[in-house]
Amino acid sequence: MVVGALTASPCAVSAQNLPPRTATSADYQLEVQTIARGLENPWGLAFLPDGRALVTERPGRLRVVGRDGRLSAPVKGSPEVHAVGQGGLLGIALDPRFVENRLVYLSFAERRGSDTNSTSVFRGRLNVDATALENGRIIYRQQPAFASRLHFGSRIVFDRTGHLFVTSGDRFSQIQEAQNPANTIGKIVRITTDGAPAGAGAADWRPEIWSIGHRNMQGAALNPATGELWISNHGPRGGDGLYVVRAGRNYGWPLISWGTHYDGRPVNGGLRERQGLEQPLTYWTPSIAPSGLTFYTGDLFPAWRGNVFSGALAGQMLVRISLDGDRVTGQERLLTDLGKRFRDVQQGPDGALWLLTDSPDGELLRVAPAGR
Known part of the structure; x- marks a missing residue:
């Protein structure tokens, strides 16, 4: 039953009457249920306290998904x-005090001039009917803006202190700027809920910068065991990586890479490691195009507790990554038979894994052990 009155759009419909699909893993028989379909390139997913979900659609719409789909x-x-291109309405996060303040944060591509744009963050208060964001305002803008259709990032994640991490891309045409701490191109920034800088990076960096040397980060999650930020980063042609991101560190792009440029040229002469530059915990070559990241802490999959999950676009899979602290001990590629581009993955309040598929007719999927 849906909480609150919702009106379905003509093309966005409940799909819970569709028969579930099955899949296998090393530990479980899986059941994949289509909860909703007709979402246009859905990008970000967050659950409301009452079990409904908020979903961003890249063309610019925010939807509420009822508990009936x-x-x-x-x-x-x-x-x-x-x-334009990879730009639009992207990441979403609820304020840690959402029950009290009902604040929702959205990252998006903002037009900044006749042909320039940037990654920006918007904050608004969701009304009690979940039909409108009120008192909305932009609290952060990536600096500077460029004319580009690519590499916006962008995920937003709250840390344990109530500050907000924002991942942003190198805009594709500005790769050298990822090493320039005078701007926020190819950086992770940390801000307050009002947008004030809270970076804690190096003394000569912009005060909002947390880390530098990133390419295009479309997965981010807080490790529940340590409180540290983990991200997945798109490499060029190969070299996608999973990283622990710490304040003041340089993550190497484009000075080092485990991939090559799209035309096959080596990145910076093929250099893969350099003193003072951080390495991934694991990397993927060929590219899987990782997008969406979540740590599993629930009860439905006890064998997977403590694992981290990444969606994959080009790879068309869900990747389960087992860990020993910060060390990757194994990987399993799941749902490969579905032929879906997985844009986001989140643990739901029911302990299931919930996924968004990237498509003009995108779906919200629920993955659980068979019969659960």
């Missing part, structure tokens, strides 16, 4: 996005 009309008051 029905989708609402677009939530009013969302920011105006620049939906």
Whole structure:
């Protein structure tokens, strides 16, 4: 039963009457249920306290998914996005005090001039009917803006102190700027809920910068055991990586890479390691295009507790990564038979894994052990 009155759009429909699909893993027989379909390139997923979900659609719509899978009309008051190339409405996070303040944070591509744009963060208060964001305003803008259709990032994650991490890309045409601490191109920034700098990086960096040397980060999650930020980063042609991101560190792009440029040229002469530059915990060549990241802490999959999961776009899979502290001990590639591009993965309040598929007719999927 849906909490609150929702109106489905003509193309966005509940799909819970569709028969579930099955899949196998090393530990479980899996059941994959389509909860909703008709989402246009869904990008980010966050669960409300009552079990409903908020989903961003890249063209610029925010939807509420009812517990019966029905989708609402677009939530009013969302920011105006620049939906070009990889840009649009992207990441989403609820304030840790959402029950009290109902604040929602959205990252998006913002038009900044006649042909320039940037990654920005918007904050608004979701009304009690979940039909509108009220008192919305932009609290952060990547600096500077460029004319680009690519590499916006962007995930947003709260840390344990209530500050907000924002991942951003190198804009594709500005790769050298990822090493320039005078701007926020190819950086992770840390800000307060009002947008004030809280970076804790090096003394000569912009005060909002947390780390530098990133390419295009579309997965980010807080490790529940340590409170540290983990991210997945798109490499060029190969060299996608999983990283622990610490304040003041340099993650190497484009000085080092485990991939090559798209035309086959080596990156910086083929250099893969250099003193003072951070290495991934694991990397993927060929590229899987990782997107979405979550640590599993639930009860439905006890054998997977403490694992981290990444969606994959080009790889069309869900990757399960087993860990011993910060050391990767194994990987399993799941749901490869579905032929889906997985844009986001989150642990739901029910302990299942919930995924968004990247498609003009995108789906919200629930993955659980068979019969659960």
